Amino acid sequence: NMPEINVTPLGAGQDVGRSCILVSIGGKNIMLDCGMHMGYNDDRRFPDFSYITQNGRLTDFLDCVIISHFHLDHCGALPYMSEMVGYDGPIYMTHPTKAICPILLEDFRKITVDKKGETNFFTSQMIKDCMKKVVPLNLHQTVQVDDELEIKAYYAGHVLGAAMVHIKVGSESVVYTVSVNKYAKSHISAWIDKCRPDILISESTYATTIRDSKRCRERDFLKKVHETIERGGKVLIPVFALGRAQELCILLETFWERMNLKAPIYFSTGLTEKANHYYKLFITWTNQKIRKTFVQRNMFEFKHIKAFDRSYADNPGPMVVFATPGMLHAGQSLQIFKKWAGNEKNMVIMPGYCVQGTIGHKILNGQRKLEMEGRATLDVKLQVEYMSFSAHADAKGIMQLIRMAEPRNMLLVHGEAVKMEFLKGKIEQEFSIDCYMPANGETATVTTNPSVPVDISLNLLKREMALGGPLPDPKKPRTMHGTLIMKENSLKLVSSEQALKELGLNEHQLRFTCRVQLQDPHSDPDTLHRIYTHLKSVLKGYTIQHLPDGTVMVESIVIKVSSSAEDTNAKVLLLSWSYQGGEYFFTALCIVKRLMYQ
């Protein structure tokens, strides 16, 4: 039975949101991400953990949980999973994720419980207890979860602190990555190395898009904002508090400075200042340009961007407002949107992906009449623009990643089925590797074929190297013979002689002797010498020796001649060999017989 790796998405299988992927590899079970779904308000909001166990805690079934980044669709179910379902094992995430994740969770909890009045939800205390189980990860640090399971984080560049993880058990491995963007390479730490995992699990949110260059998109964005401001309109940019928002802020800040613009820019949430503070303290996790200049001028100290107060929304004149959350599904961004939607001078710019069910998704699909709570309808007259700034991987990024890591198999999650299908085809065609896209609750199985690590005795290896010479010759493979000793967990490959010695065994010699009667008038030594010369002339390339003790050796076959006392012509030829060295006995025998009977 071949070893295999099983991957089962509990969320994000042919779907966007609620990322949660179970991986079992080399007898270890790992949960990758534990997110919530923005499009649902019921049970479907969280992954279905009953798949792992019907009742009882998850601790016995999981060796560790790894969170890739702080977005709620990747960590939103964490306190529910650890505190309400029950999990006490280690949860790994990077330092920035560990810092920011609890704030977003608390925010999420407040909206759900305090504003919407839901009960049976996790509490503030549960968030705290959950975070106590977190073990922070450093980039490139090899973390030994236990004796066999090893994980290593790489920079992913998606949002502050986002990481790819390399999971390894013995010689089997899996790489899980969120949305790596190609700008990740601008970070000082190297990208992932050619680690040739058995499976590369990647998000595929923008599977079919090959986006314009970042600079093009930025220029486009600034142009649209500028035009709206010029005609006296208001611009709403729904964002998540942390992530792309900070990059867009930097962009607008420098543009305002350069163009000497006066229209106010606001950032809506109380988180802003805090968020920017995180960026300042975790500056080593941002891109190189920002890091390089941070001592002279910290990019996250803004001159033009001010805190928003809800009363400002009714102020006359142009303004730009960044408001949370990013998909217009609740909170302040939705409130402002309702206020401004009626005026065609205004604009909303959606800078990221919107999941099905959110208002963001609806207006992006061209819906112009929205049903609001209480049967009211909202006419959408303002301009709706979509600019994919969110740093999810696009097709090009994923292809680059495959070229980089050289996986044996590919597995897509966190994307829409149709788009995944397209990308799957492309990957299978271009790289000739299998590509899987399991749905939620469906298991993809990949059989691996690991090689077996063994400790070889240096003597044996060196002997072999010395024989074979330094260069491998394809025509004459260098063969090595030895004995593999399997004891408990150790595998040792040694020469057979050493194996006998190490195991305390005696060698048992098995020998064979064959007697050939013949008539020959010469003396015994002469006969032997004739045999020797003849063998030597016939068997080229064989080792043939005439030893001083009156024997001839062909390879390891010993040949002796003796004659009886009565008749010196009647001679007995003795051919003798050991069990290990008898291959050429027949060759030797035939030649000698032919010589003697000539």
Place this chain on the structure above:
Amino acid sequence: MKLYCLSGHPTLPCNVLKFKSTTIMLDCGLDTTSVLNFLPLPLVHSPRLSKLPGWISKDGTINLEKVLDARELLDLSTIDVILISNYHCMMALPYITEHTGFTGTVYATEPTLQIGRLLMEEVVNFMERVPKAQSATCWKNKEIQRMLPGPLKDAVDVWTWKRCYSMQEVNSALSKVQLVGYSQKVELFGAVQVSPLSSGYSLGSSNWIIQSHHEKVSYVSGSSLLTTHPQPMDQSSLKNSDVLILTGLTQMPTANPDGMLGEFCSNLAMTIRAGGNVLVPCYSSGVIYDLLECLYQFIESASLGTTPFYFISPVANSSLEFSQIFAEWLCHNKQTKVYLPEPPFPHAELIQTNKLKHYPSIHGDFSSEFRQPCVVFTGHPSLRFGDVVHFMELWGKSSLNTIIFTEPDFSYLDALAPYQPLAMKCVYCPIDTRLNFHQVSKLLKEVQPLHVVCPEQYTQPPLTQSHRSDLMLELQPPPMPYRRCSVLNLPFRRRYERVYILPELANSLVPSEIKPGVSVATVSAVVHSKDNKHTLQSVPKPPPVAPSKKRKRVMDEPPVVLAPKPLLSGAVPLEAFLATLQKHGITEVKVEETADGHILHLQAEDTLIQLEEDGTHIVCDNNEPLRTTLRDLVLRFLQKL
């Protein structure tokens, strides 16, 4: 495996390890004590200094002593990698990586690189600020040096003294640095794996593990068990080392850092209260963070709330800023602060409340904003260059002022020599947080290396305190001491190497149990070696040879190497063997007892089988089928290896 020791300075080590065909340099510290032989470089013309007799004031350049001109010991261009343990131990890097033909990689953590860069930048800046019209080098010639006055005549190895490097050389050297994180496993040529571990001494400081699958060398350099700002020392990963190279113990084994810190604070407060100024010559990173943190807590209680604190260095601002962004390299308490988010070091608050001000030099803003009495932190601790020279000239004459030495690298008496006579008070509070002898022996007991290698200074008590046998390493077996220029053969016996059996071959192996829990299988395989990794795969089946018509041709060819038959073990029991023979139709057997066993005479077949404890001999004439049958029957009773 060999260790080439290029530096005799125990806290500024430079060793080269040759291990499994890789050449690894461990640190390249720069011993700058030679600057004490020179006059201070004043920022403002000092008539006093220029009139001092006996010093060779004509020779202008401050020289930094290079670790060692190592060319005689080994070719520096053959070095594959340089592992840096902390920013103090990399100051000679430009001398090694530039102009020697070095083409390798330097490994260091991010804080080590960034702060190391700042420290180098500072030294270069100090030197370039006071350019000299002329510089002399001829005096380094042995013949001339002999005739020179004073201590210079007796200085050793002046020919190794080098001019300070330029910023361009620093940048070029640092561009060769590859960043690593703690516990990151870095493969070198597939042969060796190196990995940095937290050493607890300074931001990003590391010890290194250098290992293959079967050998492990630990390199311990500048480690601390005290709770200061860096991440605590990782001790457990040092376990199971074959060899542990121990360097960078405290230079002040009798001075307790906590006590020194207390003394520092009380002297500082006393001077300020009396209306004097305090000068603290220090490096611009490291202990200064702890001093500032200590003062942060101390200021209010000592009612120093209005006293200005100045930090003057070309890299003061960068050093303070950089210290705040390395959350993952800090101790747990500081990490927790970052999660809030708050700056990990309280000097941010000191700056915000204007209690601490930093300036690139005494020129510019500082001269107009400067108020006395005050506390000034500035470099260089040797008192030979940097802004500190100016403050010595300014404050030296008044007994109200105090200079407090906190850095342990220079003898404070030597440092002060050119400024004598001096009215200002001198307080010596060296703070060295590195391991002391008590801590290190406890550590070694814990991690149990098979062998310890250390500078010879650690194997005897200090010269001035020869009775203190507690100030040396006492180990069993005794440590292997090294001195500058020694080459040590490390006691290693490599016996095993890791190979990988490919799945196809692994599946074809037939294991048989020899003893309970022990199985063996014979392996015949082709060895593939690439990038120092060996794999074993099945021997390809020889292409089917067309049945040759001429038999002779086969004989002409050299013998084909077939898989050899296994070695045999065990014994053939007589009764059981006879029974087996019977089963195979061999019934007429005459058994004869001999000294060592039995001879079986198979009468019908005219064949003899000699059965002994450690051997079986089958004498059978022209009857191949019988011989094969007998062989197989004997083999049934034996184990094959």
